[in-house]
Each structure stands twice: as C-alpha cells, then as structure tokens.
Amino acid sequence: MAANAKTITLISEEDVLNEAMECPTDRALDTKPLAEEHAFAFWQKDIPEEYWHLTAPEIIERVRVAREKLGKRCIVLGHHYQREDIIQFADLRGDSFKLARWASQQAEAQYIVFCGVHFMAESADILSQPHQKVILPNMSAGCSMADMADPEDVYASWDELRDAGVGGIVPVTYMNSAASLKAFCGKNGGIVCTSSNARKVFEWAFERGERVLFFPDQHLGRNTGLKLDIALDEMPVWDYTLPYGSLGGNALEQLERARVILWKGHCSVHLRFSVDQIEAARRRHPGINVIVHPECRMEVVQAADMDGSTEFIARTISEAPADSEWAVGTEINLVSRLARENPDKLVFCLDPVVCPCSTMYRIHPTYLCWAVESLAEGRVVNHLKVDDETARWARIALERMLAVP
Secondary structure, three states: OOOHHHHHHHHHHHHHHHHOOOOOHOOOOOOOOHHHHHHHHHOOOOOOHHHHOHHHHHHHHHHHHHHHHHHHHHHEEEEOOOOHHHHOOEEEEOOOHHHHHHHHHHOOOOOEEEOOOOOHHHHHHHHOOOOEEEOOOOOOOOOHHOOOOOOOHHHHHHHHHOOOOOOEEEEEEEOOOOOHHHHHHHHOOOOOEEOOOHHHHHHHHHHHOOOEEEOOHHHHHHHHHOHHHHHHHHOOEEEEOOOOOOHOOOOOHHHHHHOOOEEEEOOOOOHHOHHHHHHHHHOOOOEEEEEEOOOOHHHHHHHHOEOOOOHHHHHHOOOOOOOOEEEEEOOOOHHHHHHHHOOOOOEEEOOOOOOOOOHHOOOOHHHHHHEEEHHHOOOOOEEEOOOHHHHHHHHHHHHHHHHHH
C-alpha cells in the first residue's frame, strides 16, 4: 500500500492512485474519545461531560445495552457516506430517500435515529408516521450544498422571474435541500428528485411546463439536461449571490429561451474529481471502469464510463464480475466500504487526497451513544421536527416524485 499522506508527492503515480484505497476511516474502531476531537465538542454542546472520554469499546458496549433495552422501538439508519464506526450500528444503510421511506414503514419503531445530515432527517420526519420521532445525533450535521439554496433566495428568484415575465416554470428541488424548499415545490406545482430519478422527474416537469428551475446542485441539473438533449445554452445558471433585479446574472433573452434554469450550487466533495484523475487511472489500469456521481462536473461525467446515484454505484460494483477494476468518483467512506466488501475486485477512489464529507463526519459515535442512551432512559434529545404546514406541502412534492413511473 502507498506511503502516508505526508510523503505522497514523493511516490509513484500508481501509488498515488492506490493511496485512494487507504483512508483513516477504514480503521473503524480507531475512534478517538470526544475530548480528543475538540471540533466535535463545539458542534454539539449539550452532550454531558461524562461522554467526553468514552473509548471505542465503551461506546460499542453502551450502545449495545441501550439498544437492547429499547428493542424494536428504536431503529438506526446510516447513510452511505457515514464512516464505519457509525455504519456498524446501522439497521439499514442506503441513500437518504431509501432510508427515510424504509423507516416510515417500520410501524413498531417509535424512534428513528438518523445518522446522516439535517435535510435527510427532515425527509424522514416528513414521511414518518405520527407516533414516530426522528433523532439527529448531531444537530449541526448539515449540508453545504443544501445551504447554498437559502429559502429566501429561492423565493426571491421565483418572484424575479415572474416579474420579468418568464413563465411556464416548474420548480424542481433535489432531495439535498431544506424541507421548506420541498414545501415550496409542493405549493407551486413542483416536485422533488433524487440523483437516481432526476431524468424521469425532469420529463414529468416538461409535461407540465416549458422550463424547470432546478436547485440546489447545478451539476446534477446540467448532467440531467444533457441526457435529455437540452443544449448548454438552454441551461443558464442563476447566480443567487447577485442582487434582486439582476436576473441572476442573465439577460432576459437567455431566460426566455431557457429550458432549465440552474441554481449556482454544488457539492464540494464531488467537485474534487477531475478528468485528469480519470486519465491517470486509465493509464495505470488499462480497461478500468470509471463510475462517478452525477454531482460531478459535466466534463467528468462525460469522461467516465457511467454515472449514477450512490445506490447505483454500490449495486453496480457489487454485481460486477470478479477481477473487474473500478475507479470511483464519490465520497470516500462509500468507496472504502465497497473495496472492503468486494475483495475480488480492485476498487479505489479517483481522488488521491481522499476527502470525506465533513458534515457527515460530524456524526461522532459518542453522539449516537448519547442519543440512544437518552432514549433508553425515557428522554428524547435532538428531536428533529418539521412544522405541520411545511411537512404537508413537502409531502405533496415527495409523493409526486413517488408517483413518477
């Protein structure tokens, strides 16, 4: 295996690529006590001091005892991007919508502990049954992409487009967005999409309007539009940082001929992947299969052999023939897990720097321990609740998505 990160510039290109297969998150039980992870303590200040010095074995045992006491009243969900020391506790792992929908079907579960980020827990609450409570172990586990679509900015852009006379717009929000924006789509004839069904959702929208306003990820929107043969000059980007009246940095004529208006948002992890990385992987491993997430830049998706959601990536590699080789463009925790679970294949991350999703990483095992022990003692901590009005309209947008064939 490659040398450590401090000497990575001194080793061969092949070793640089192979370095992507070795990530600190692979060592699942090397969890440091919270007292040694000072940033985590600031992210969740309410946790009692007794938890700060728990070691990995202590956390594992205390979670086990608490969950044994709770029984079927509590389920733990783990998103694909969570590290192994969280996934080891999960009853189910998957993408955000799969997890939220599955949780709502577990009628015996009173508590849904969602190890993911804020918008995922919101979706779980929206889809959950009335007797269920959703718990987010760290309330500061957000999503930088979702934060790029501030609801007030989206509302202002909608008003500005209408004031400019640009009509026939169907709002479409990515699952990676706030509940209030899902509700906005529900109220305005719009819909939600995931990275796996974006194309079908766009087709649904075009049956109902002339153009789509898509937020928050411009890259998923652009890559989806290209699959529908929409030209690049028909997909202008709306720059939400510009003042009201600037039309998001576009001329009125651009917006009038637009088919998809793309919000200027992105995923910082998926922007790390490049065509250069793909070319380097192909040089070192002739015949390599390159598979990336559609949140990557257009040129990266086009240079890859295939693209798709986290579920698609995991399924494709798991079902691939033995001895096949895969270079993957998505978050390292999923890639590392796929490498471990497919020892008969070569699986590595395109990015040799190996960047995890920093906000997913905020779900420290100590917080999970605190959450389930509190539940076992009859106390609910970090209960994430979407208000009834927002949930009602957001559910409409989600149900429209579910109805798309």
